[in-house]
Amino acid sequence: MAEKIMVLGVGNILYSDDGFGIKVVEQLESDYSFPDHVTIVDGGVLGVNLLGVISNAERLIVVDTILNRGKPGDIHRLEGDAIPKRILGKNSMHQVDLLEALSLCSLIGEVPQTVIIGVEPYDITTLNPELTPVTAQKVDHMVDLVLEELYKLGVDVNHSVKKQ
Numbered sequence: 001m002a003e004k005i006m007v008l009g010v011g012n013i014l015y016s017d018d019g020f021g022i023k024v025v026e027q028l029e030s031d032y033s034f035p036d037h038v039t040i041v042d043g044g045v046l047g048v049n050l051l052g053v054i055s056n057a058e059r060l061i062v063v064d065t066i067l068n069r070g071k072p073g074d075i076h077r078l079e080g081d082a083i084p085k086r087i088l089g090k091n092s093m094h095q096v097d098l099l100e101a102l103s104l105c106s107l108i109g110e111v112p113q114t115v116i117i118g119v120e121p122y123d124i125t126t127l128n129p130e131l132t133p134v135t136a137q138k139v140d141h142m143v144d145l146v147l148e149e150l151y152k153l154g155v156d157v158n159h160s161v162k163k164q
Helices: 016-031 047-054 082-088 093-107 139-152
Strands: 005-010 038-044 059-065 075-079 113-119
Touching (some): 005 047, 005 139, 038 047, 059 139, 075 082, 075 139
Parallel strands (some): 005 059
Antiparallel strands (some): 075 113
């Protein structure tokens, strides 16, 4: 039986680049169909409230913005021990809550193997539902990176049907 895989976009669509993860999962949902064992989830800012959802996954791919002292538009990939260090550095409530949800998963023995991929944001504080241009132009590339992660996990991306 295939592993349960979840692609989780998190962020606040009201604060410019903070909505990046949501825009990526929206594009994945609108452009592709995936096998039944792959779930695409708009997690918004639910954080710890996602515990029930993410504890059902065996593999978790999180898409978000990541502050990593890079240039706006830089792409980052975090896994393993790097995740807690970088999430706590973001100063974003949804990422702190996500870390707490992952920690709670360990208490119930249901921790998915997690990878976080994201973009260095330009602006996550301005009340604006649009991504900044530097971040908006990274959405297609991030979709491709998510598809690559799925391919590495054995999902036959070539048989995922791009909707017309």
